[in-house]
Amino acid sequence: MGQKYMNELIKETINSYNEYLMRIPSGCQKIADDIRQDNLKSAFTGILHFSEGASWMINTNKLLEQNSITNPINPEKIHEFLEEVNNGLEIQDYVIVADMFEYEIKVFFEECSLYEISEVQ
Amino acid sequence: MNYKVDVAKNGEYTLILNDIYIYSKYNPRKDAEKFINKEYDNDAKCYFLVGLGLGYHLEALLQMEKNKPIIVLAIDEQDITMFKRYSKNPQMMELNNVKIILETELKEDLNLYQIIIPFSWMKALGGNHRFYNLLEDIKIRQMSYEAFSELLDKNFQDNLKNNDPSISELKNVFKGKLACLVSSGPSLDSTIELLRDVKDRCYVLAVGSALNTLLKNNIKPDAVIIIDSQINVVKQLKNKVYKGLLFYLSTSNHEMTLVHEGKRIIIFQEGFNPAEIEAKKTKVEVLETGGSVATTGFSLLEYMGFQSVVLFGQDFGFKGDSTHSILSTSRKNIVSEMPFRKVLANNGEYIHTTANLSTYLRWFERKANKTNVKIYNSSWTGAKINGIPYLDEIILNIILRNL
Numbered sequence: 001m002g003q004k005y006m007n008e009l010i011k012e013t014i015n016s017y018n019e020y021l022m023r024i025p026s027g028c029q030k031i032a033d034d035i036r037q038d039n040l041k042s043a044f045t046g047i048l049h050f051s052e053g054a055s056w057m058i059n060t061n062k063l064l065e066q067n068s069i070t071n072p073i074n075p076e077k078i079h080e081f082l083e084e085v086n087n088g089l090e091i092q093d094y095v096i097v098a099d100m101f102e103y104e105i106k107v108f109f110e111e112c113s114l115y116e117i118s119e120v121q
Numbered sequence: 122m123n124y125k126v127d128v129a130k131n132g133e134y135t136l137i138l139n140d141i142y143i144y145s146k147y148n149p150r151k152d153a154e155k156f157i158n159k160e161y162d163n164d165a166k167c168y169f170l171v172g173l174g175l176g177y178h179l180e181a182l183l184q185m186e187k188n189k190p191i192i193v194l195a196i197d198e199q200d201i202t203m204f205k206r207y208s209k210n211p212q213m214m215e216l217n218n219v220k221i222i223l224e225t226e227l228k229e230d231l232n233l234y235q236i237i238i239p240f241s242w243m244k245a246l247g248g249n250h251r252f253y254n255l256l257e258d259i260k261i262r263q264m265s266y267e268a269f270s271e272l273l274d275k276n277f278q279d280n281l282k283n284n285d286p287s288i289s290e291l292k293n294v295f296k297g298k299l300a301c302l303v304s305s306g307p308s309l310d311s312t313i314e315l316l317r318d319v320k321d322r323c324y325v326l327a328v329g330s331a332l333n334t335l336l337k338n339n340i341k342p343d344a345v346i347i348i349d350s351q352i353n354v355v356k357q358l359k360n361k362v363y364k365g366l367l368f369y370l371s372t373s374n375h376e377m378t379l380v381h382e383g384k385r386i387i388i389f390q391e392g393f394n395p396a397e398i399e400a401k402k403t404k405v406e407v408l409e410t411g412g413s414v415a416t417t418g419f420s421l422l423e424y425m426g427f428q429s430v431v432l433f434g435q436d437f438g439f440k441g442d443s444t445h446s447i448l449s450t451s452r453k454n455i456v457s458e459m460p461f462r463k464v465l466a467n468n469g470e471y472i473h474t475t476a477n478l479s480t481y482l483r484w485f486e487r488k489a490n491k492t493n494v495k496i497y498n499s500s501w502t503g504a505k506i507n508g509i510p511y512l513d514e515i516i517l518n519i520i521l522r523n524l
Contacts, residue, residue: 036152037159038240038264092244095142095152103130103147 010067014115017060020053024109032102035094047085047097050105054078064115071115081105122196124203126175134207136174138196138245143174153177154184156239161185165235168192171256172242173200173221176208182237183213192229193221196246224252238263248462258480262392262412272350272372277395279375285387287405288368293426299521300324300427302435303342304415305331308500309434313338315499315514316433322521323431326368326422328414329357331434336363346418347373348410355380368421370410371396388421411484412477419488419496429495429520431512436503437482438464438474464504467511474504482506 027050034043058075081100088097122138129135129146136143145152157178167190170178179193193214195201201221205211214221236259243256266273301316301323303309309331316325320340327335329347345363347354348370355377358367364383371389378385389400391407400407408420415435422430462479463471474482482504489496489508497512497520505511512520 033155036155038156038260039268040240040264041268091141093141093241094244095145095241098152099142099145099147 010064010069011117013060013064014069014117017057017064018114020057021109021112021114024050024053025106028101028106028109032098032106035098035101040094043094043097047089051082051085054082069115071113073112077108081108122199124199126203126207133209134175136203136207138174138242139247141241141245143172143239143241143245144177149175150177150180153239154181157181157185157237160235160237162235165189167234169194169229169231169234169236171236171238171252172196173204174242176204176210176213178237178239179213179219180210183216183219188218191219192234193219194227194252195221195223196242196252197223236263254479254483257476258483261477261480265412269350273393274372274395276350276372276375277393280369280371280373280378280387281399283378283385283387285378285385287400287403288386288388288408288421288424289405291386291425292406293424295324295422296426297428298324298426299429299431300326300422300425301431301433302415302418302422303327303331303335304418304432304434304436305334306434306436306500306503307439308436308502309334311502312433312499313340315517316340318514319517319521324422324427326418328418329354330414332357332361332363334434336361341365344368346414346421347377348414348417349377350374352376368418370417371399388417390417411481411488413481413484416481416484416488419485419494423492423494427494429497431497431499431517431520432509433499434503435485435498436472436500437478437506438466438472438504440472440502466502467498467505468501470502472502472504478504485509 027046031043031046031050034046057073058078061071061073064071081104085097085100088094088100125137127135127137127146129149131148133149135146135149161182168182168186170182170191170193173179173193173195179191182191213219238256238260240260243253243260246253301319303316303325305328313334317338317340325340325342326344326346327342329345329349332342332345335342341363342365344366346368347357350372352374354374358377358380367381367383367385368388369378369385371387372393389396389405389407390410391397392410397407406424408417408424410417410420419430462474464474464479466472486507489506496509498506498509499512499517501511
């Protein structure tokens with residue numbers, strides 16, 4: 001695979017990553033609002049998408065790091081969030097789940113930094 | 122009831138009941154306001170709020186509505202004690218339009234009220250609480266309407282343009298006759314032969330999702346009933362050889378009504394305001410839907426005057442994740458907002474069921490108590506329905522002979 005093609009692929013991945021990261025806070029707020037307003041179906045769909053998206057972010061972050069592009073995101077913390085969300089869903093304490101998304105997960109992702117495209121040579 | 126008060130991150134009190142948070146542990150007042158803002162119906166004449174707690178929901182409701190009567194159902198004496206002790210506004214209970222009651226004092230006709238049930242109260246009370254079934258029935262109805270309200274309105278407007286006849290012409294036409302109401306629960310696969318044996322001696326009304334199973338088994342129903350508002354219900358009729366009678370609810374998916382090539386009859390339902398208005402205007406009776414296609418189907422058969430109704434494939438539950446008959450167009454893996462629970466089947470085993478199915482089961486049990494129609498259940502592996510006996514092939518043949 002040529003270096004040029006590789007760089008393009010990395011740039012594209014970084015763009016997707018950044019775009020996704022920027023959308024997470026509003027998505028978290030929507031999940032919390034949906035739960036607090038009893039739109040549980042929509043909230044559960046959002047949670048499913050979030051857990052898939054978060055796993056994709058962790059993997060992407062790891063792959064970029066293997067290409068010497070670093071931007072630590074603390075995957076352990078994300079796994080911890082997902083576990084707490086699961087626990088809340090299991091005992092059906094949806095207030096806890098809404099709180100998690102609005103006051104913990106959203107804040108966490110708001111503080112995550114975007115990749116600089118210029119990092120790619 | 123295990124009440125525990127905690128201090129939220131913003132310094133306000135929050136409440137935990139039976140280990141479930143009733144309010145947010147960050148912003149209890151603000152989050153209760155969000156819920157009430159969304160629930161509040163300005164057109165309601167009075168409000169019935171479930172759960173007193175620390176009063177955040179009541180406070181938010183009073184901000185929206187200062188004059189109309191508000192009844193708050195306190196869960197028990199301790200609920201009132203906690204409110205008096207920890208609410209920042211205990212004087213709310215002294216307001217002229219606010220009445221705090223316990224279950225024993227409940228005498229009002231709830232149909233007159235907008236009933237507001239915070240989901241967290243329901244969860245905290247738990248399935249064994251005496252209020253739970255009642256609250257669950259109401260909550261499921263509300264959530265299902267809210268989720269699809271725009272679609273229901275649109276379907277209703279479009280379906281009126283069909284200019285289809287109403288059910289009036291069929292009132293009490295089948296007095297003394299027997300009908301089979303065929304649903305698509307997994308047990309239909311084992312009772313399909315019995316249905317084939319008796320089909321020519323009775324009226325067969327199939328719910329849309331059972332049509333495929335019937336046609337594949339060379340059984341042509343006398344009519345099909347569909348109430349689903351969503352587009353995927355189209356597949357129940359599309360490219361099918363069935364060109365017979367279709368009953369559909371006024372809010373059923375409009376595309377589906379257009380796909381059907383046979384005669385159609387529209388049903389106006391109780392509890393959906395536009396349908397009630399239209400029915401009154403055109404002097405047509407409304408039917409009680411009970412929330413599912415089978416419950417609506419039963420209301421229809423009752424209206425048509427049948428003396429007896431035999432339920433086929435009406436399981437109210439399933440083993441594993443087999444929710445429907447193998448050939449049913451609705452067979453799927455079940456995903457529920459409320460967890461699976463177990464229910465006793467006619468064969469003595471326990472099967473899985475969901476909150477929705479439990480609601481419909483309770484509807485049939487209530488109906489069995491007050492209807493003049495004799496109802497029988499042919500589903501051996503389906504849930505036992507109190508007041509509706511299980512019937513096998515021999516008894517069904519005896520009933521048919523005696524009609």
